Amino acid sequence: MAKKLEVPYNGTKEQEEELRAAIGAIRTAHAGKGLTIAALQKGQEIFGYLPEKALQIISEALDVPLAEVYGVATFYAQFSLYPKGQYKIGVCLGTACYVKGSGDVYQKLCDELKIKGGECTDDLKFSLDATRCIGCCGLAPVMTVNDDVYGKVTPDEVPKILAKYRT
Amino acid sequence: MVHLKINNIPVEVEEGTTVLEAARKAGINIPTLCYLKDINEIGACRICVVEVKGARSLVAACVYPVNEGMEVFTNTEKVRKSRKTTLELLLSNHKRECLSCVRSTNCELQKLSNEYGCDENRFKGEKFAYEEDTSTSYLIRDNEKCILCRRCVAVCRKVQQVGVIAPVRRGFATHIGSAFEEPLADASCVACGQCIAVCPVGALREREEIEEVRAAIADPEKVVVVAAAPAVRAAIGEEFGYPIGTNTEGKMFTAMRMLGFDKVFDVNFGADLTILEEANELLERVKEGGTLPMFTSCSPGWIRYVEYYYPELIPNLSSCKSPMQMFGATVKTYWAQKEGIDPKNIYVVGVMPCTAKKFEKTRGHESASGYPDVDAVLTTRELAKMIKNSGILYNELPEGTFDNPLGEFTGAGVIFGATGGVMEAALRTAAEKLTGKPLDKIDFKEVRGIKGIKEAAYDLGGVKVKVAVASGLTNAKKLCEKIKKGECDYTFVEVMCCPGGCVNGGGQPIQDAYTRRQVDLRSKRAKALYDEDKKAGIRKSHENPAVMQLYKNFFGAPGSHRAHEILHTEYVNRKDK
Numbered sequence: 059m060a061k062k063l064e065v066p067y068n069g070t071k072e073q074e075e076e077l078r079a080a081i082g083a084i085r086t087a088h089a090g091k092g093l094t095i096a097a098l099q100k101g102q103e104i105f106g107y108l109p110e111k112a113l114q115i116i117s118e119a120l121d122v123p124l125a126e127v128y129g130v131a132t133f134y135a136q137f138s139l140y141p142k143g144q145y146k147i148g149v150c151l152g153t154a155c156y157v158k159g160s161g162d163v164y165q166k167l168c169d170e171l172k173i174k175g176g177e178c179t180d181d182l183k184f185s186l187d188a189t190r191c192i193g194c195c196g197l198a199p200v201m202t203v204n205d206d207v208y209g210k211v212t213p214d215e216v217p218k219i220l221a222k223y224r225t
Numbered sequence: 226m227v228h229l230k231i232n233n234i235p236v237e238v239e240e241g242t243t244v245l246e247a248a249r250k251a252g253i254n255i256p257t258l259c260y261l262k263d264i265n266e267i268g269a270c271r272i273c274v275v276e277v278k279g280a281r282s283l284v285a286a287c288v289y290p291v292n293e294g295m296e297v298f299t300n301t302e303k304v305r306k307s308r309k310t311t312l313e314l315l316l317s318n319h320k321r322e323c324l325s326c327v328r329s330t331n332c333e334l335q336k337l338s339n340e341y342g343c344d345e346n347r348f349k350g351e352k353f354a355y356e357e358d359t360s361t362s363y364l365i366r367d368n369e370k371c372i373l374c375r376r377c378v379a380v381c382r383k384v385q386q387v388g389v390i391a392p393v394r395r396g397f398a399t400h401i402g403s404a405f406e407e408p409l410a411d412a413s414c415v416a417c418g419q420c421i422a423v424c425p426v427g428a429l430r431e432r433e434e435i436e437e438v439r440a441a442i443a444d445p446e447k448v449v450v451v452a453a454a455p456a457v458r459a460a461i462g463e464e465f466g467y468p469i470g471t472n473t474e475g476k477m478f479t480a481m482r483m484l485g486f487d488k489v490f491d492v493n494f495g496a497d498l499t500i501l502e503e504a505n506e507l508l509e510r511v512k513e514g515g516t517l518p519m520f521t522s523c524s525p526g527w528i529r530y531v532e533y534y535y536p537e538l539i540p541n542l543s544s545c546k547s548p549m550q551m552f553g554a555t556v557k558t559y560w561a562q563k564e565g566i567d568p569k570n571i572y573v574v575g576v577m578p579c580t581a582k583k584f585e586k587t588r589g590h591e592s593a594s595g596y597p598d599v600d601a602v603l604t605t606r607e608l609a610k611m612i613k614n615s616g617i618l619y620n621e622l623p624e625g626t627f628d629n630p631l632g633e634f635t636g637a638g639v640i641f642g643a644t645g646g647v648m649e650a651a652l653r654t655a656a657e658k659l660t661g662k663p664l665d666k667i668d669f670k671e672v673r674g675i676k677g678i679k680e681a682a683y684d685l686g687g688v689k690v691k692v693a694v695a696s697g698l699t700n701a702k703k704l705c706e707k708i709k710k711g712e713c714d715y716t717f718v719e720v721m722c723c724p725g726g727c728v729n730g731g732g733q734p735i736q737d738a739y740t741r742r743q744v745d746l747r748s749k750r751a752k753a754l755y756d757e758d759k760k761a762g763i764r765k766s767h768e769n770p771a772v773m774q775l776y777k778n779f780f781g782a783p784g785s786h787r788a789h790e791i792l793h794t795e796y797v798n799r800k801d802k
Contacts, residue, residue, distance in 0.1 A: 110405065113404070122388075123382065123387070123404075125391035125393075125403050125404045128391065128393060128403075128404040129392050133393075133394065134395075
């Protein structure tokens with residue numbers, strides 16, 4: 059089971075209306091099937107991620123069951139059901155970093171933050187993503203927190219790094 | 226026409242036919258797993274692969290259309306190896322509880338694995354880890370047994386147009402779930418159980434109540450009453466090897482008694498009672514300008530559908546409880562009083578072709594005596610299981626009969642189990658009430674048959690009634706939309722949640738995809754009921770002597786104050802909750 063979405067919803071009525079209008083436009087432009095992905099892309103563009111409310115709006119507007127909309131949203135890596143945190147953490151899982159143990163660092167972050175990759179903590183402080191090579195293989199394994207880069211990270215150092223941002 | 230050769234046998238089929246169907250014509254069966262005729266044709270599982278001369282790789286026969294001059298080979302070494310490996314890969318990630326699994330010996334994966342001589346331990350690797358979803362009162366999902374064939378998803382989305390489940394996530398994390406991976410109880414599931422009926426393995430099953438029923442039978446304080454719905458008798462024989470469509474009612478009564486039930490009544494009696502109340506309500510609505518069309522309210526899946534998806538049509542629903550609930554309510558009030566038994570000590574068991582009934586018994590306004598009208602609901606499958614594990618040799622049983630007085634029923638009560646049956650039973654009674662004279666023609670054949678939507682118009686003693694009958698929620702949805710938009714002027718509408726009505730309910734014996742392809746379960750089982758009606762001495766609900774007695778001694782007249790308190794119910798808007 060995925061972590062239940064308990065991130066508070068901060069969307070506005072204007073954003074909701076914008077999404078409804080956008081879906082209306084999509085429907086006019088492309089009659090027929092296969093509109094769910096286009097609508098999800100719009101939703102993500104408007105809200106920055108896909109809150110529950112956006113999926114509900116899409117389901118109603120396209121008459122596609124909510125379960126199916128959710129299924130499509132969780133299938134494609136481009137869609138995120140979680141907002142990005144105040145501190146966006148990236149861990150490189152590229153070849154060099156991975157060989158040097160970035161997988162353990164990534165796992166340690168999941169355990170410490172109690173989230174999985176792609177998710178965000180309930181307090182909206184941290185979000186975690188796996189990244190491709192960020193171009194400093196000499197420092198492998200590498201993690202980033204917003205614009206700060208940490209090289210040769212070990213799992214043991216993870217709590218210390220997080221503590222800096224928790225205050 | 227297209228000409229091709231399958232295993233060197235020449236076949237001629239229509240253009241657009243799949244290799245799978247063409248092979249069947251040549252007397253060759255190609256095994257399938259995800260395929261479900263007309264419902265799930267997606268070529269996902271790769272069990273039906275065959276060799277086609279000139280094709281780059283093996284093709285999925287269930288979706289591959291025939292071509293002129295095509296040469297197909299269904300049984301080569303390459304094909305057999307591929308199927309076997311596919312099965313072994315499925316088994317490598319399957320919770321193999323085959324010895325005790327509810328679907329053991331009736332599992333499509335087990336059957337194929339056995340036929341292909343699979344090694345279930347050939348591949349070792351990571352396995353699915355999911356908790357069972359036990360959130361509802363009627364269904365349990367065990368995703369560790371799921372093979373992701375998507376048959377349940379297709380029946381939910383395409384046949385019932387409810388779509389509360391879908392494949393979610395991707396790759397190894399893919400599983401069947403509801404939106405936001407919430408438990409099923411939080412989704413707008415109507416509880417029809419069609420997903421269970423089409424599951425090839427043991428990933429979906431009803432929530433069993435066998436132990437509760439056994440405990441009640443063993444309790445000396447309890448008077449345990451059992452009654453089966455009309456459709457049960459048309460199908461339970463399938464569990465004991467009888468051909469589909471064999472009515473084994475007599476053996477069922479005998480078996481029930483041998484199981485230790487104190488009284489063997491019949492929900493058909495409740496069906497007759499429902500007709501009197503429902504016909505009366507309909508005539509009142511017509512006379513007094515009440516909300517029309519009136520919808521039947523026997524099918525709890527249909528009720529949930531209206532409550533979740535069309536709450537604005539709740540006033541159209543008849544306030545009548547379902548036959549099962551009317552029966553239970555009558556047992557715990559009238560019969561309890563008559564026999565001098567405290568209703569607290571009566572335990573009513575309904576045997577149903579239905580999983581939604583397991584939910585229905587827990588609804589509000591369904592405890593006329595102060596105790597639940599019905600205490601336990603067993604599906605047809607559960608009753609068969611009880612009979613089997615009690616050592617009862619069903620096929621050798623003598624024909625028994627029901628107990629009086631709440632067992633007596635008419636032909637009208639019997640046909641309740643098939644689409645159009647409730648309508649026909651109601652018309653028989655309403656027509657005689659309105660004309661005041663016996664019907665010349667008792668059969669209303671226009672409302673019979675498995676067509677999704679049936680319409681008819683009648684002149685009943687000067688009152689014109691327009692009726693419609695729908696089964697399967699796709700068809701019900703079409704009617705609801707028309708009614709909402711005011712595009713029709715029906716007087717009375719019968720809806721059964723499952724396609725073909727209760728005979729094809731989610732609690733009925735499970736037939737595999739191959740059988741479902743060859744046989745129309747709906748019409749075969751329905752025929753068993755119409756045959757019983759034809760043979761019945763009394764074929765109109767209002768002539769049921771036990772029902773007449775009940776009104777005379779207890780309820781007064783249909784629609785009386787007392788009848789309203791005991792036999793009618795209320796509904797809730799679940800959409801805006």
